[in-house]
Amino acid sequence: MQLIADHIAHAYGPLPVLDDISFTVGPGEVVAIVGPSGCGKSTLLRILGGLEKPQAGAALVAGAPPAASLNPLTFVFQDFALLPWRTVEGNVRLVLEGHGLLQAVVADTVRDVLARTGLTDFAKAYPKQLSGGMRQRVGIARALAARPAVLLMDEPLSALDAQTRELLMDDLVQLVSAEGSAEALGMVYVTHNLDEAVRLADRILVLSRRPGRVRETVTIAGDRRARRSDDPELVRRARELWDLIRADAAEADRELADGEAING
Amino acid sequence: MVDVAHDVCPAATADKRPVTFRGGLFLPRTHRLVGFAALVALILLWQAASSFGWMSPVLAPSPGEVIDALRRMALSGELATHLSASLVRLAGGFAIGGTAGIAFGMAIGLSSLVRSPGATLVAALFPIPKIALLPLFILWFGIGESSKVATIAFGTFFPMVIATYGAVDNVDRSLVRMGRSFGLSSFAIISKIILPGALPGILSGMRIASSIGIVLLIAAEMIGANEGVGALVLAAGNLMQSDRLLAGVVVLSLLGLTVAGVIGAVEKRLLAWR
Amino acid sequence: MAAFVVVGLAGSVLSAAAQEKVTVGVLRFVSSGGLFLAVEKGYFKDEGLDVELKFFEAAQPIALAVVSGDTEFGVTAFTAGFYNLAGKGALKVIAAQAREKKGYEGNLVLASNAAYEKGLTSLDKLSGKSVGITQVGSSFHYQMGQIAAANGFALKSVELKPLQSLPNMVASIKSGQVDAIIIAPHLAKPLVASGEAKLIGRVSDVTEYQFGGLFTSTKMITEKRATVEKFVRAYQKGAADYAKAFLAKDASGNIAYAPDSDATAALVAKHVYPSEESAQAAAKVKGAAFFVDEKARLDVADILTQVQWLKDEGLVDASVDAKSILDLSFIDGHINAN
Numbered sequence: 119m120q121l122i123a124d125h126i127a128h129a130y131g132p133l134p135v136l137d138d139i140s141f142t143v144g145p146g147e148v149v150a151i152v153g154p155s156g157c158g159k160s161t162l163l164r165i166l167g168g169l170e171k172p173q174a175g176a177a178l179v180a181g182a183p184p185a186a187s188l189n190p191l192t193f194v195f196q197d198f199a200l201l202p203w204r205t206v207e208g209n210v211r212l213v214l215e216g217h218g219l220l221q222a223v224v225a226d227t228v229r230d231v232l233a234r235t236g237l238t239d240f241a242k243a244y245p246k247q248l249s250g251g252m253r254q255r256v257g258i259a260r261a262l263a264a265r266p267a268v269l270l271m272d273e274p275l276s277a278l279d280a281q282t283r284e285l286l287m288d289d290l291v292q293l294v295s296a297e298g299s300a301e302a303l304g305m306v307y308v309t310h311n312l313d314e315a316v317r318l319a320d321r322i323l324v325l326s327r328r329p330g331r332v333r334e335t336v337t338i339a340g341d342r343r344a345r346r347s348d349d350p351e352l353v354r355r356a357r358e359l360w361d362l363i364r365a366d367a368a369e370a371d372r373e374l375a376d377g378e379a380i381n382g
Numbered sequence: 383m384v385d386v387a388h389d390v391c392p393a394a395t396a397d398k399r400p401v402t403f404r405g406g407l408f409l410p411r412t413h414r415l416v417g418f419a420a421l422v423a424l425i426l427l428w429q430a431a432s433s434f435g436w437m438s439p440v441l442a443p444s445p446g447e448v449i450d451a452l453r454r455m456a457l458s459g460e461l462a463t464h465l466s467a468s469l470v471r472l473a474g475g476f477a478i479g480g481t482a483g484i485a486f487g488m489a490i491g492l493s494s495l496v497r498s499p500g501a502t503l504v505a506a507l508f509p510i511p512k513i514a515l516l517p518l519f520i521l522w523f524g525i526g527e528s529s530k531v532a533t534i535a536f537g538t539f540f541p542m543v544i545a546t547y548g549a550v551d552n553v554d555r556s557l558v559r560m561g562r563s564f565g566l567s568s569f570a571i572i573s574k575i576i577l578p579g580a581l582p583g584i585l586s587g588m589r590i591a592s593s594i595g596i597v598l599l600i601a602a603e604m605i606g607a608n609e610g611v612g613a614l615v616l617a618a619g620n621l622m623q624s625d626r627l628l629a630g631v632v633v634l635s636l637l638g639l640t641v642a643g644v645i646g647a648v649e650k651r652l653l654a655w656r
Numbered sequence: 657m658a659a660f661v662v663v664g665l666a667g668s669v670l671s672a673a674a675q676e677k678v679t680v681g682v683l684r685f686v687s688s689g690g691l692f693l694a695v696e697k698g699y700f701k702d703e704g705l706d707v708e709l710k711f712f713e714a715a716q717p718i719a720l721a722v723v724s725g726d727t728e729f730g731v732t733a734f735t736a737g738f739y740n741l742a743g744k745g746a747l748k749v750i751a752a753q754a755r756e757k758k759g760y761e762g763n764l765v766l767a768s769n770a771a772y773e774k775g776l777t778s779l780d781k782l783s784g785k786s787v788g789i790t791q792v793g794s795s796f797h798y799q800m801g802q803i804a805a806a807n808g809f810a811l812k813s814v815e816l817k818p819l820q821s822l823p824n825m826v827a828s829i830k831s832g833q834v835d836a837i838i839i840a841p842h843l844a845k846p847l848v849a850s851g852e853a854k855l856i857g858r859v860s861d862v863t864e865y866q867f868g869g870l871f872t873s874t875k876m877i878t879e880k881r882a883t884v885e886k887f888v889r890a891y892q893k894g895a896a897d898y899a900k901a902f903l904a905k906d907a908s909g910n911i912a913y914a915p916d917s918d919a920t921a922a923l924v925a926k927h928v929y930p931s932e933e934s935a936q937a938a939a940k941v942k943g944a945a946f947f948v949d950e951k952a953r954l955d956v957a958d959i960l961t962q963v964q965w966l967k968d969e970g971l972v973d974a975s976v977d978a979k980s981i982l983d984l985s986f987i988d989g990h991i992n993a994n
């Protein structure tokens with residue numbers, strides 16, 4: 119299944135946020151979205167996931183979702199969004215309930231996704247007993263349980279420390295590279311971290327400052343499993359991206375500060 | 383061997399002093415025993431005041447007399463009669479007022495249509511002393527059980543509404559968005575995310591509402607009741623039987639402690655995840 | 657003009673200063689009319705007492721106010737609560753207030769229209785019915801007990817409903833939420849006249865009954881006996897005026913009002929119906945005048961009977977000694993005193 123952004127534009131009241139964004143994500147593809155703070159990345163992701171209606175253009179899907187998909191477009195949240203009163207297992211189970219699945223199927227799925235995210239030993243733990251990294255693993259396990267076609271990730275690692283981030287990044291790489299078929303997982307990955315973008319993405323959309331427009335689409339070739347974070351080539355690409363964004367980011371930063379001063 | 387102290391503090395050893403402690407965070411600890419001892423001390427002081435004649439028997443009976451009155455009421459079965467009559471009213475009134483309050487509070491918390499009129503009405507009606515409405519309740523519900531249950535239901539309804547919608551408002555909206563994003567039905571979101579998320583607030587609302595219910599027992603049993611702890615207290619007041627009056631007050635207070643204990647136990651069970 | 661006012665004021669201040677100040681707790685009831693007359697006619701002043709009336713809404717707080725020393729005297733009806741409090745030794749009853757007496761105004765028993773239609777037409781049919789009273793241990797409660805005893809049924813067979821206040825009793829009988837009430841005549845008569853309830857009997861047909869009394873604290877009697885004596889003397893004169901104006905009977909047994917009865921009633925009305933027009937209020941006073949002994953003598957035997965009955969019902973503590981509540985030394989010749 120493909121997810122298509124078709125000339126999406128959006129504004130909050132008088133404030134234009136997104137302007138004419140178009141791109142496509144297919145199975146096995148990772149599109150990273152980078153851009154200065156406040157340029158509309160999160161808004162774009164919400165529009166793609168159907169949580170918000172764009173003012174112009176549309177988010178479209180094409181082709182069949184994977185067999186037995188419960189939720190073709192599935193989010194992984196920056197703040198994890200776990201139910202504190204449910205165990206790890208219960209949080210995963212939440213998205214399997216109400217679909218008329220057999221108990222055995224539910225149990226198998228839970229066991230499978232927990233195994234894939236290294237959480238088997240923590241099945242009975244409550245979120246507050248887990249570290250940040252572990253919690254985001256639960257978020258990912260829950261997303262996987264819904265058998266999505268495309269994962270929509272909004273800065274999924276930004277709340278975590280650098281080491282944890284590194285470990286989870288390896289896992290994400292494995293996740294999106296698993297199968298090469300039409301059922302393979304696609305991903306839209308919003309991040310501030312350019313190293314993450316070059317590590318994971320096939321294409322990187324660089325947005326301008328608000329209203330967000332696609333300034334450039336950077337392609338990173340090669341099997342992401344072979345990439346290493348200290349690869350000089352990747353470091354250079356990240357550097358290039360930063361040069362693209364820097365002026366905008368500084369400008370956006372000043373704008374935000376002004377806005378706050380005025381509002382305050 | 384290297385001198386360890388020297389190793390740790392290589393310079394300016396002459397002027398060593400500890401940093402000032404600045405960690406006092408106003409976190410009082412609870413000591414059950416100390417609380418209990420304070421209560422016992424108060425009772426002993428009161429008993430002494432009566433026994434040594436510092437306090438006239440006209441002013442207040444001694445704790446011993448109160449306990450004796452309590453014992454006599456318990457033995458004669460009078461206490462059981464009063465208590466069961468009150469418990470039935472309390473349970474009935476709280477069940478009605480609490481359930482309706484939670485339902486209405488949920489509606490205010492979830493629906494824009496209900497919210498503005500509902501919240502305004504509640505804010506307007508909550509402060510009305512329910513005793514002031516007693517004559518109306520008698521007109522509407524008579525002087526039988528229904529007006530007594532209605533008084534308690536009415537009195538517990540409003541705090542439950544306010545606690546519930548406050549609790550619903552406090553449920554993390556990012557969890558609701560998560561539920562939506564996984565395609566959960568509205569019913570599933572309400573029952574699996576909002577209701578459990580609001581449960582701590584609802585339970586603490588229940589603590590307050592149940593205390594209010596006990597306070598209202600007296601008002602509810604003012605009219606036409608011969609049985610009930612509230613009726614007992616009123617009659618003892620009318621008869622100037624201060625030992626029985628205070629015995630009734632002790633029963634009310636124990637009732638309050640018991641209800642609070644039950645709710646505490648339920649909290650412990652349901653909110654183990656905290 | 658201004659000088660005249662100043663002189664007048666100074667004069668009254670002077671005479672007040674010479675007088676001893678005492679306060680009396682009382683309800684705005686016609687049955688306390690003797691007290692009001694003693695104030696209005698200056699009998700207390702003549703004794704050198706400057707009496708201040710403190711009006712209460714309920715009988716109980718008056719007794720408590722006398723115990724606590726907030727007022728020196730109190731005049732109200734007797735209740736079980738009063739006897740319990742007095743039984744602790746702090747209060748003494750020294751003179752009478754009203755009495756329930758055959759042939760005079762007194763409390764009436766009303767049936768709701770619905771109950772009346774179903775056959776509740778006389779006192780002997782009250783068994784098994786619900787009866788509204790103000791409070792447990794009130795005069796109404798006791799009177800219901802006397803009615804039950806006189807008609808040969810157990811009080812337990814009557815469902816007594818404490819309704820806390822007179823307005824609640826009126827509302828409940830109107831709406832038929834209780835089958836019957838016992839209530840004072842000034843409230844009963846309008847209900848019967850307007851057809852909102854039916855009269856089925858008088859308490860005085862069943863029993864004569866010492867309704868209430870004048871009481872003071874034990875401390876007053878020991879420490880200021882002279883003051884109490886003065887007070888009682890003036891109080892007795894008021895009672896005599898009350899009896900002369902409202903209770904005199906002609907040969908055929910009807911009340912025979914004296915020429916100055918209306919003027920006397922108007923003096924009482926000033927305190928009972930302070931906000932009402934005087935002629936109308938005076939008529940109401942005459943229509944609600946309970947029997948009061950002309951010398952304010954107590955029916956001692958009846959009080960002993962009352963206390964015994966209330967003890968038997970568990971409403972008065974067994975430890976209360978009725979005789980010790982009374983101090984009969986201020987008035988000679990109390991009734992049934994042996």
Ligand SMILES: Nc1ncnc2c1ncn2[C@@H]1O[C@H](COP(=O)(O)OP(=O)(O)OP(=O)(O)O)[C@@H](O)[C@H]1O
Nearest residue numbers: 130133135153154155156157158159160161162328
């Ligand atoms: N619900 C909303 N109502 C009004 N304005 C909003 C709303 N959500 C976002 N905005 C505004 O829209 C702009 C884009 O917000 P968005 O969160 O999409 O930016 P972002 O690129 O994700 O920023 P960041 O990198 O800081 O996460 C911001 O100026 C923000 O203040």
Ligand SMILES: [Mg+2]
Nearest residue numbers: 159160161272
């Ligand atoms: Mg964002």
